[in-house]
Amino acid sequence: MIKGKKVLVTGATGFVGANLVRRLARIGAEVHITTRPTSNKWRISNIMSLVQDHCIDLRDTDQVEKLVQDVKPNIVYHLATYGGHAFQQDVREIIDSNILLIVNLLSALSKIEYDVFVNTGSSSEYGLKEKPMSEMDCAEPVNFYGAAKVSATLLGQVYAKRFNQPVVTLRIFSPYGYYDSAARLIPTVITACLEGKKQLQLRGRTHVRDYIFIDDLLDAYLEAVDASKNLQGEIINIGSDMQHSIQEVVAKITHICRSPIEVRWEAAPHESYEPKCWVADITKVKEILCWKPKVSLTSGLEKTVNWFRENLHLYSPEGV
Helix, strand or coil, rough: CCCCEEEEEECCCCHHHHHHHHHHHHHHCCEEECCCCCCCEEEHHHHHHHEEEEEECCCHHHHHHHHHHHHHCCCCEEEECCCCCCCCCCCCHHHHHHHHHHHHHHHCCCCCCCCCCEEEEEHHHCCCCCCCCCCCCCECCCHHHHHHHHHHHHHHHHHHHCCCEEEEEEEEEEEECCCCCCCCHHHHHHHHHHCCCCEEEECCCEEECCEEEEEHHHHHHHHHHHHHHHHCCCCCEEEECCCHHHHHHHHHHHHHHHHEEEEECCCCCCCHHCCCCCCCHHHHHHCCCCCCCCCCCHHHHHHHHHHHHCCCCHHHCCCC
């Protein structure tokens, strides 16, 4: 269904966005991406000939209007964001990148006909829960990023229902895999192991996350397009339906890498903001998209470690 379609991807130089762009190019979509002059394109540098790059400021209403009118995309995947990393703490930038951008895009798209707008949400929208997180749960974010992502999700719903626009939000849990950011846990541990470091300091050994492998996540993005006629305004969790502690993940990685690295655990700040349960209820996505994760954590980590072994020389620590 996507082959030959015009697909616009924001956030195309990020971890998930770059993997999505690669998948779309491989299946024959006409891929358009948005970048900024400061964008680090290391993840997609070798496929730039397969995409059409539009260097614009998505915060600029006029530039977004012109982009949409020029491209007239059939499908839009919105992944551009800011605030998902611990070092991204600029509140104004969090608000602009997560709220203003979706308003500008949906406003411009309201003037053309298109198939679907797939918004990328976050499990951070839920906040502290004591059971698997369901789309029916009240969103109670504990940080500015989560609050901004909730706002974007709700704005998408309003555009869908009030203006009859085909908007769906995929609420992503903790993705990992190829081209992941150096700032995140799994690449940090893999890189340390492969580089033969003897010691690694980490925090939050008991913290839990629902880790979803990148290939499974991309399948969900594609399924959302195929089922788009039935998804107007929907919010759909994308996770593995299992949670694992950070300590468990680290142990799996060191075992796969056969590394004798010593991990020293430090006290983690803001323990009061860490939920005891962080796992997706994926009942809805199974029913609506007929999707379920195929890759176990162990298998996904093995694939990720193998990718890093082969591509460590290309890896850009500066690229988030």
